[in-house]
Amino acid sequence: MRRAIAWTLFFSLLAGCLILPWLVLDHTPAIEPPAEFRRSDLAWVKSLFQKHDPRRQTPDVVQSIQLNEAELNRLLNYAVELRRVSGIAAELTPGRATLTATLDVPDTPFGHYLNLTAELADTPGRMRIERMQLGSLPIPGALADWGMRLVHRWLRRDATYAALADAFTRVNFDENQATLDYRWHPELLARLERKSVELLVPAEDQALMLLYAERLDALLKPHAQGSRLPLVRIMPALFAWPPQPGIEAAEENRAALTALAAYLAGVSLPRLLEGDSVSIRRAPQVLLYLHGRRDFAEHFTISAALSVNGGSRLANAIGLIKEEEDAGMGSGFSFTDLAANRAGVRLGETATGPGAARIRQQLAAARSDAALLPDFRDLPEFMPQAEFDRRFGPVGGPRYQAVIDRIDARLNAHPLTGNPNP
DSSP states (O other), X not given: OHHHHHXXXXXXXXXXXXXXXXXXXXXXXXXXXXXXXXXXXXXXXXXXXXXXXXXXXXXXXXXXXXXXXXXXXXXXXXXXXXXXXXXXXXEEETTEEEEXXXXXEEEETTEEEEEEEEEEEOOTTSOEEEEXXXXXXXXXXXXXXXXXXXXXXXXXXXXXXXXHHHHEEEXXXXXTEEEEEEEOOTTHHHHHHHHHHHHHSOHHHHHHHHHHHHHHHHHHXXXXXXXXXXXXXXXXXXXXXXXXXXXXXXXXXXXXXXXXXXXXXXXXXXXXXXXXXXXXXXOOSSEEEBTTBHHHHHHHHHHHHXXXXXXXXXXXXXXXXXXXXXXXXXXXXXXXXXXXXXXXXXXXXXXXXXXXXXXXXXXXXXXXXXXHSOXXXXXXXXXXXXXXXXXXXSTTSHHHHHHHHHHHHHXXXXXXXXXXOO
């Protein structure tokens, strides 16, 4: 009798292992990957974050964000760009939001897409899952909602998650519109930044970044507060340190570029990764320059760090967005800054590619600005929007592309950014 029960359980488990993947996996995605993230999309996301930057909000005052369906999907597509989810989309109706997502999974005979659909209701006090489906397998709404509440209670053990959950006071869905009410607290932004790093950056990578931040501080310590220093006086020394035992050159380069970019951006890595202060910001002690320009050093290194940590396409888009903003309301469109951005992206690609060790040696041996970055100061810059449009517009047009081709030709000929075969 016991043997019969055991065999029954065994075959039931085996059937479940075969049937469940067949039910939940698909050969086609429910949501196609979004189109290439455009500069206008990135500009909109940036303006949204600037408008609702918690550092500009009055503490403990309820604020509201309203997004129509197209805007919500635009924001979701930004998350897809950052996290490489295959596709995600939302459909809004009064009191309801239907969220559909497609995730890539390792290829199997049953398919390599996991399609998930969840219908959310904005009931008083919280959202409730009314319906869920994994592939062709329906999940009872009560079971899915119970699971969500169980996960929510478990996540609230984390102080950052609990603070974030308490900050959002209400979500309301209407026809083609979602409204989110929130109440920010001064320390919440720093908490979120630390938690993002904790989740996205492995502990060993954090330790390596902190090591390079300490090395950078040691290099800068002898120099007076507010002094000016060529980047080439610091960057080679940062890459000249012997790599840690067992750490590949690409990982060393990623940590070094991240530490240098954080410094130039005014972010304290120790405060971000180790501290509990309200702010992670710190004004640079020494101002670093490249070809006599502080903005070149910033564009070059920050774009390199973005490239090694998030992808070169987004890094290029961010660089172009800055120039388009300058053309409209700032210092004017500068091909010089755009060239430094593209050079930084190329450096990030080569410094973490097959030739990482060679790039590390070249950075350590650099003795001039030109060894780090071609001199692009002969390119047009500081052009207001009207002048840019008259001379080179529109962005992506033949005249604009001709300048980009000139920039890329110089980068192709440069030892750091030419990406020759190793």
